[in-house]
Amino acid sequence: MTELPISFDLIADRNAAHREALEDDYAALGRKLARAGIDIDAVKAKVAGFSVAVPSWGAGRGGTRFAKFPIPGEPTNIHEKLEDCAVIQQLGRTTPRVSPHFPWDKVSDYKALREEAAALGLGFDAVNSNTFQDQPGQAHTYANGSLAAQDAATRQQAVDHNIECIEIGRQLGSTDLTVWVGDGTNFPGQQDLGRSLDRYLEAAAKIYAALPDDWRMLLEHKMFEPAFYSTVISDWGSSILAAQELGPKAKCLVDLGHHAPNVNIEQIVARLHRFGKLGGFHFNDSKYGDDDLDSGSINPHQLFLVFNELAEAELNPRDGFNPSYMIDQSHNVTDPIESMLSSAETITQCYAKAALVDRAALHAAQEANDTMMAFQALRRAYNTDVAPILAMARMEAGGAIDALEAYRLSQYRSRKAQERKAVGLGAGIV
Ligand code: PSV
Numbered sequence: 021m022t023e024l025p026i027s028f029d030l031i032a033d034r035n036a037a038h039r040e041a042l043e044d045d046y047a048a049l050g051r052k053l054a055r056a057g058i059d060i061d062a063v064k065a066k067v068a069g070f071s072v073a074v075p076s077w078g079a080g081r082g083g084t085r086f087a088k089f090p091i092p093g094e095p096t097n098i099h100e101k102l103e104d105c106a107v108i109q110q111l112g113r114t115t116p117r118v119s120p121h122f123p124w125d126k127v128s129d130y131k132a133l134r135e136e137a138a139a140l141g142l143g144f145d146a147v148n149s150n151t152f153q154d155q156p157g158q159a160h161t162y163a164n165g166s167l168a169a170q171d172a173a174t175r176q177q178a179v180d181h182n183i184e185c186i187e188i189g190r191q192l193g194s195t196d197l198t199v200w201v202g203d204g205t206n207f208p209g210q211q212d213l214g215r216s217l218d219r220y221l222e223a224a225a226k227i228y229a230a231l232p233d234d235w236r237m238l239l240e241h242k243m244f245e246p247a248f249y250s251t252v253i254s255d256w257g258s259s260i261l262a263a264q265e266l267g268p269k270a271k272c273l274v275d276l277g278h279h280a281p282n283v284n285i286e287q288i289v290a291r292l293h294r295f296g297k298l299g300g301f302h303f304n305d306s307k308y309g310d311d312d313l314d315s316g317s318i319n320p321h322q323l324f325l326v327f328n329e330l331a332e333a334e335l336n337p338r339d340g341f342n343p344s345y346m347i348d349q350s351h352n353v354t355d356p357i358e359s360m361l362s363s364a365e366t367i368t369q370c371y372a373k374a375a376l377v378d379r380a381a382l383h384a385a386q387e388a389n390d391t392m393m394a395f396q397a398l399r400r401a402y403n404t405d406v407a408p409i410l411a412m413a414r415m416e417a418g419g420a421i422d423a424l425e426a427y428r429l430s431q432y433r434s435r436k437a438q439e440r441k442a443v444g445l446g447a448g449i450v
């Protein structure tokens with residue numbers, strides 16, 4: 021392994037300063053959980069086995085269609101992004117994989133890129149295709165859609181790009197292709213709503229046919245944006261119907277931001293699982309629409325309820341239940357490394373809290389129609405502060421007890437500001 025970005029001595033020094041307090045908190049929580057018949061070390065072992073992928077595109081400061089406000093030391097290519105992802109993994113120990121996006125992360129040698137990542141302690145997760153944006157020199161524009169475009173040559177170009185992503189992913193060690201298309205309309209009558217879905221399905225089937233046996237195609241739905249009147253795969257209904265039509269390797273990906281406000285996302289998760297179609301997540305949070313805010317920053321309870329459904333699904337697996345967990349956020353006003361450290365911790369906390377739910381008590385209360393006690397079974401777990409479990413697991417894995425503190429002390433970003441070229445102003449997330 022090459023040298024990791026943060027000094028081991030710094031992490032060790034800070035951990036030494038925090039260790040006694042952590043042991044105290046861990047012991048107190050252990051006693052509390054023991055009274056409820058829960059072995060804290062068993063929960064810690066589950067937490068140690070949990071991981072969530074970070075998006076390569078999340079390493080840069082995001083932006084909106086209005087503006088982007090870059091920070092000094094921001095990464096501008098996949099190599100620098102990997103280095104930043106390595107910092108997140110080194111300190112937080114829950115993000116060992118990166119989900120790349122093409123052509124944003126295009127290089128000439130993917131074998132070398134895989135080795136470069138491995139040397140930083142990272143692997144690759146799902147590859148994401150991009151047919152929502154034109155690239156310099158591209159033969160056919162995506163202005164009127166990609167997989168669902170009227171124009172057959174445009175559809176074929178979008179299919180070919182997805183097949184190229186599979187090929188890249190094979191070299192990187194991925195086994196999932198995430199397909200999100202921006203295809204849709206801004207005016208009633210602009211396109212035929214039925215026929216555009218037909219075109220999407222026909223093109224998606226060509227991609228599906230190119231999937232290796234052990235691969236999955238994750239269909240990501242989104243209600244609106246960039247199309248503001250209709251979107252071809254707008255909701256989980258369209259997504260599951262498409263996945264069912266494509267075949268068993270096609271699954272649905274739930275991006276938490278891609279629903280109407282107040283939609284019951286945990287129920288969508290349970291439904292998709294019921295039909296063996298839950299393929300993965302893009303974690304983020306939202307208040308109004310696809311705001312791409314930090315996971316759990318607005319509605320941590322919803323995130324907990326999603327993990328509660330996942331814990332139920334684990335007890336009742338269907339069709340090789342194995343969802344991918346990925347973050348997909350746009351960090352407009354924070355240092356992306358700090359946001360992803362904090363988000364990965366929040367996601368893991370929700371996972372740990374779901375693991376604390378007394379399932380026997382919950383199921384008994386449900387059977388007895390005892391609504392209050394069923395709710396209390398969830399409430400008790402949600403109200404438990406699991407931070408010491410995560411910090412202990414992190415420390416034992418070589419990470420930092422207080423990851424944000426260690427990151428700030430390392431002055432990583434200001435060191436990178438000396439080395440990296442500045443990002444230009446402008447709008448958009450890349
Ligand atoms: C679309 O909003 C999305 O959630 C998809 O996952 C894209 O790949 C990603 O954001 C970046 O644009």
Ligand code: MN
Pocket residue numbers: 240275302348
């Ligand atoms: Mn997404």
